[in-house]
Amino acid sequence: MTKFKIVLLALLVTVYSARGQGTIKQQSPFIVTGFHLDLRIQVMTMDALKAFALKLSKDGINTLIMEWEGTYPFEKHPLIPNRYAYTKSEIISFIKYCTDLGIDVIPLQQSFGHVEYILRNDRYKDLREDQKDFSQVCPLQTEQDKALFTDLYTELAATHTSKYIHIGGDETYLLGHDERCKLMVAKEGKSKLYIDYIKMLCDIVIKLGKTPVLWADIVLKYPDAIKLLPKGTVFVDWNYGWEMNRFGAHQKLLESGYEIWGAPALRSSPDNYFLTEWAKHFKNIRDFVPASAKLGYKGIVMTSWSTSGQYSPVFESEEEMTEEYAIRHVYPISGFNILIAAYAESIKSTTPLDIDAFITKYCKDQYGFDAEESAKFWKSLKTAPYEIVHGKVRSPMPLTVKQLLDSTRTAAETLYDLHPKDNKEEFEHYRLMEGIRLHYVQFHEILERLNAPSFTPDQVPGILQELKNMMMNETVLDMHFNELNKNYLNPSELKQENDLRNMRVKLLYERLSRTK
Secondary structure, three states: OOHHHHHHHHHHHHHHHOOOOOOOOOOOOOOEEEEEEEOOOOOEOHHHHHHHHHHHHHOOOOEEEEEOHHHOOOOOOOOOOOOOOOOHHHHHHHHHHHHHOOOEEEEEOOOOOOOHHHHOOHHHHHHEOOOOOOOOEOOOOHHHHHHHHHHHHHHHHHHOOOOEEEOOOOOOOOOOOOHHHHHHHHHHOHHHHHHHHHHHHHHHHHHOOOEEEEEOHHHHHOOOOHHHOOOOOEEEEEOOOOOOOOOOOHHHHHOOOOEEEEEOEEEOOOOEOOEOOHHHHHHHHHHHHHHHHHOOOOEEEEEEOOOOOOEEEEEOOOOOEEEEEEOOOOOOHHHOHHHHHHHHHHOOOOOOOOHHHHHHHHHHHHHOOOHHHHHHHHHHHHOOOOOEEOOEEOOOOOOOHHHHHHHHHHHHHHHHHOOOOOOHHHHHHHHHHHHHHHHHHHHHHHHHHHHOOOOOHHHHHHHHHHHHHHHHHHHHHHHHHHHHHOOOEOHHHHHHHHHHHHHHHHHHHHHHHOOO
8 A cells, every 4th residue: 555545544534533523623621511591581582592502502512401490381380480481392392403403401490499480379388498588498398399399300301301400409598497497407407408308309300210410509518418419419519700618618529429510600690781790700711611620520511690599579468479570680691602602612621711812812703803902892891890889889999989980981982982893793782781881880970979968959950861861871772782682582571671770760760850
């Protein structure tokens, strides 16, 4: 065989070994490369869900964890689905679509805390840990809890082909709250109270032929009884930029012998419509993804919280709740493509993401920016990412509301001065987010003047005019929001998001108008 034929044969072997993968890709250090979608609020249309799944598959994502909450059409428990619930056929179609893309769809069913949407109904009131805080089930109502979650898991298992069911289990703040649970804690400890209940849930999942997955924060906090859980249980260690021991002794989780997945975040507290901590999320990706690989985690899952999971209830009497509203709303995930791309890049290897280099390349590829334009863009996103609480700017160095307003205005002007050559609609999300933030800081600057000791009634007409101008600007922002997200959210959701975001300006205007 000639040398030319040997070389040609080697090339053919390389080509054929790459078939089925399209192109030769870098090998991820993780078996599970996942993304978590939170549908507690901001329910995506089915077309948007499929488009998003397609995008993720192209980015190398092989797993979707779907926190369906009230959007899943439970048949045996029809009080649980909300008005945005998908049909069963839509769910089945979506899972098949994802399967064809090579994406495993894991259902996430909260089964301990974060179950307001279930426990608000009288049918489930006896399961509550507290009769006014509906967020958590009592872990000692074992038989009733077992019946409910057996029903829910069984319906989920019937439509989802994944080997996993995520049972939640995070942030059980009321653990040991009622009198019976207090006695149990005094006798056997919080870890035993928590683990006994979680084990019951895991056993239901295992009987359905599935593997249980749960968040790791409470086990980290109360690890003593962890070995009582089934051996196949998978823990998801969520870390959004803090020390490893934030929840408890991290080493005990590592030594437990259970499979562990890591989870950074691209939307998390204190993010809301008026604030996105871009730099924090980029650093979270840069630091925690390679740390998870180094620790030997088998999977990585990007979380994307649309809300904190805390609700403000509206009571019609001392005992009866009429409605509950999510306390924190975040800009829809439609505006976070750059962070999704950063995550996709980071999971390709164990090398930490070079944030500045990534942003420069992303801006060049997506928007046609040169290095100087990319730097301006990145600087504008990072500008003064601080909350205003009780009239004070929460910043590491002293900063007045007026100074924050000036910085925010400059950032907004920079974004409008930049002119992308490609993907202009994507770029509009940044402009809109900064416009919403500018509106927010302007409102707080007005509040600061109203609450100052130097305020006098003769200032009211001028402030009313400013508020009126702000409401006119809100109309423009709402139109911009609707246009960018019309294919993403349901029309009634678009209206609700706008109304909630604009509520404070409108209410203040109406209050001050009565003093004229």
